[in-house]
Amino acid sequence: xxxxxxxxxxxxxxxxxxxxxxxxxxxxxAGAASQQTTLVVQDGxxxxxxxxxxFKQLDRLFEKAHPGVTVRRISxxxxxxxxxxxxxxxxxxxxxxxxxNQGLPDMGQLVKAGLLTPLDGYAKRWNWGARxxxxxxxxxxxxxxxxxxxxxxxxxxxxxxxxxxxxxxxxKLAKLGLGVPKTFAQxxxxxxxxxxxxxxxxxxxxxxxxPAIHEYQTILLALAPxxxxxxxVFGLEGTRxxxxxxxxxxxxxxxxxxxxxxTDGFAGLGIDDxxxxxxxxxxxxxxxxxxxxxxxxxxxxxxxxxxxxxxAVRGRPAAAIASGGLAWAIPAKAKxxxxxxxxxxxxxxxxxxxxxxxxxxxxxxxxxxxxPAGVRGDALAAWAQLNKTGSMVGYMDWATPTFYDxxxxxxxxxxxxxxxxxxFVKKLDVDFLKYHRQ
Amino acid sequence: xxxxxxxxxxxxxxxRSSTWVRLxxxxxxxxxxxxxxxxxxxxxxxxVYGAFVLVPFAHTAWLSLHEWDGVTSPTxxxxxxxxxxxxxxxxxxxxxxxxxxxxxxxxxxxVLGLVLAASLSRMRVRGLTFFRAVLFLPQVVSxxxxxIVWKWILGPEGSLNQALRGLGLExxxxxxxxxxxxxxxxxxxxxxxxxxxxxxxxxxxGVQKIPSSLYDAARVDGAGPVREFFAVTLxxxxxxxxxxxxxxxxxxxxxxxxxxxxxxxxxxxxTEVPSYRLxxxxxxTGQAGLGAAIGITLAIVIFALAFAITRIGERRAA
Numbered sequence: 220x221x222x223x224x225x226x227x228x229x230x231x232x233x234x235x236x237x238x239x240x241x242x243x244x245x246x247x248x249a250g251a252a253s254q255q256t257t258l259v260v261q262d263g264x265x266x267x268x269x270x271x272x273x274f275k276q277l278d279r280l281f282e283k284a285h286p287g288v289t290v291r292r293i294s295x296x297x298x299x300x301x302x303x304x305x306x307x308x309x310x311x312x313x314x315x316x317x318x319x320n321q322g323l324p325d326m327g328q329l330v331k332a333g334l335l336t337p338l339d340g341y342a343k344r345w346n347w348g349a350r351x352x353x354x355x356x357x358x359x360x361x362x363x364x365x366x367x368x369x370x371x372x373x374x375x376x377x378x379x380x381x382x383x384x385x386x387x388x389x390x391k392l393a394k395l396g397l398g399v400p401k402t403f404a405q406x407x408x409x410x411x412x413x414x415x416x417x418x419x420x421x422x423x424x425x426x427x428x429x430p431a432i433h434e435y436q437t438i439l440l441a442l443a444p445x446x447x448x449x450x451x452v453f454g455l456e457g458t459r460x461x462x463x464x465x466x467x468x469x470x471x472x473x474x475x476x477x478x479x480x481x482t483d484g485f486a487g488l489g490i491d492d493x494x495x496x497x498x499x500x501x502x503x504x505x506x507x508x509x510x511x512x513x514x515x516x517x518x519x520x521x522x523x524x525x526x527x528x529x530x531a532v533r534g535r536p537a538a539a540i541a542s543g544g545l546a547w548a549i550p551a552k553a554k555x556x557x558x559x560x561x562x563x564x565x566x567x568x569x570x571x572x573x574x575x576x577x578x579x580x581x582x583x584x585x586x587x588x589x590x591p592a593g594v595r596g597d598a599l600a601a602w603a604q605l606n607k608t609g610s611m612v613g614y615m616d617w618a619t620p621t622f623y624d625x626x627x628x629x630x631x632x633x634x635x636x637x638x639x640x641x642x643f644v645k646k647l648d649v650d651f652l653k654y655h656r657q
Numbered sequence: 658x659x660x661x662x663x664x665x666x667x668x669x670x671x672x673r674s675s676t677w678v679r680l681x682x683x684x685x686x687x688x689x690x691x692x693x694x695x696x697x698x699x700x701x702x703x704x705v706y707g708a709f710v711l712v713p714f715a716h717t718a719w720l721s722l723h724e725w726d727g728v729t730s731p732t733x734x735x736x737x738x739x740x741x742x743x744x745x746x747x748x749x750x751x752x753x754x755x756x757x758x759x760x761x762x763x764x765x766x767x768v769l770g771l772v773l774a775a776s777l778s779r780m781r782v783r784g785l786t787f788f789r790a791v792l793f794l795p796q797v798v799s800x801x802x803x804x805i806v807w808k809w810i811l812g813p814e815g816s817l818n819q820a821l822r823g824l825g826l827e828x829x830x831x832x833x834x835x836x837x838x839x840x841x842x843x844x845x846x847x848x849x850x851x852x853x854x855x856x857x858x859x860x861x862x863g864v865q866k867i868p869s870s871l872y873d874a875a876r877v878d879g880a881g882p883v884r885e886f887f888a889v890t891l892x893x894x895x896x897x898x899x900x901x902x903x904x905x906x907x908x909x910x911x912x913x914x915x916x917x918x919x920x921x922x923x924x925x926x927x928t929e930v931p932s933y934r935l936x937x938x939x940x941x942t943g944q945a946g947l948g949a950a951i952g953i954t955l956a957i958v959i960f961a962l963a964f965a966i967t968r969i970g971e972r973r974a975a
Binding site: 228291302309324331426427428485486488492628635640 | 726727728729808811812813814826831832833834835836837919920921923924925926932937940941942943972
């Protein structure tokens, strides 16, 4: 549940889009001939204008390729989608294609309730394995019948890619006489140097609770043995959070907080306020998702860049929180499954990827060819690198249905010194083991 | 009490004794006598109330006896969810936080309102209507807007900290909503700011209907402002105090908006209140049964408190 992103800011946009959709429906009804088929497609990206624009372009291309088919798009905000999908998909009249949020609390529960259609047959028929890595397909769509994630049948596939990386202010970094950090140690040196120069090293605000997941897990991925965190997020046999790496990462997070590497008063600062200050040129780094790339490119232009947090172990590829954007799925009760599958096949194709990349977004399908300059190019390069090295890891809060609550509260406690790093990892394990070992 | 039941029984008894008497009485019944036709008049309202309050309440009660993740079919859990409400330290703490909020939402506004009302009773203020409207304003503004504005004011670079720094109180400045000790009182004080206008308007109205002869008499007897307050003003607004307490404690116990907008229950779990825990349980963590049980428990607590306050108020009045 890579939660609110900008969920709340999206509500207004969602309303506007909903009214547009209503007008569109009326028009479609008025002009519909009797042999017309309408494919209802629901997304959870309202507010992400670049992404919606690309999707709408794809709808028109799909209609052109399938005469007699009209695509009716419903855009909901991320928050609206995840709070209503269970009820909607269990009803008699679900959309033909719908975005579903990855992770055990969302997609896992829907599969367990039998509300989604397995896509393996379509994946084989159209060879989706050649488009996306096995690791990405596992993150975005593999679920067992019991609702465990990361293995089992395929229920979802995504058109776009999201990753959590380190955005940086090029001008500030150059002024400090530093290049892009190549190792975790270099990154820490950059933090110390930035602070000594009177800069805020990392712009960060944790009033909304979830941003600390990104900071903590990014540190954890730099320190943990390869693949360990990915397996634990999936709740695989024998995994737990009381590991030396998880403990060390909690200590590191606390150390950074104590040294003042984060924005002053981050505990009482909203993430949007913190990032807006970064966009206005304050601070050197900020750790957040590539769904903010468009904002960064618009505000800082050539002055901004993005890199993946380097590993603390020499020679090990950088790992990052990454997954497809929301995954396309076919509800079990959808009326037009074959056409729905054709639609999903189209929006995850190479042709669709070109449309998505041209709109300024990151397509899940890694395209060959020259990358655009600036932070957008950095985001595409980082995505390509993660695909190549297979170093994508799901969000920690996917681990159990209650893990978001447990993790975010515990992170605030460890940052404020209310709980020790040892107590922190124990808290995670209590929640985790209760669910996975029962 | 016994006398009242006896007199209520009398017409019933006579009605039961012979049917035709009741029939003939129905046509000749004096105005105000209960008649069955009355139920037809309240039927539309009762239907709406039933469909939107009673049925959902019953459904919630039913859900609270089940374990339900919101997706798969519910399984019977008996009173297990209620046991969790009473024993889970995490859930119990939310009720403790609600009690703290009662101090801020209810007692503080009441005291402030009484002080204002008492001072207004001793002097004629020009433009009273204007001041009353201004002081009442917070009550009218949507709580979400209130929450967002106060989030800015209480932020690390917000106006409160700027003011403190301006006064040289650098050490007192802090990220109020991110502070484990201060987050709950901060939300509470915003609640005070929202509720005291309501308390004041009700209490001032109450004071104004106290006959001025009582004040004159008190002054002739040599009562000072304090004595006058306890002898005349406070007894005179007893009913208003009861109304203020019932309204504000109910709001305090139900409070959700401010927590949702300002802290999401954080830092840690220090500002989680029952309604917020209900929301996360039902909509985020797949524990709809637990959420329902919290809701029912909360409704019972609110009902009991409101009942106790009105009873105490009535007993004092008698």
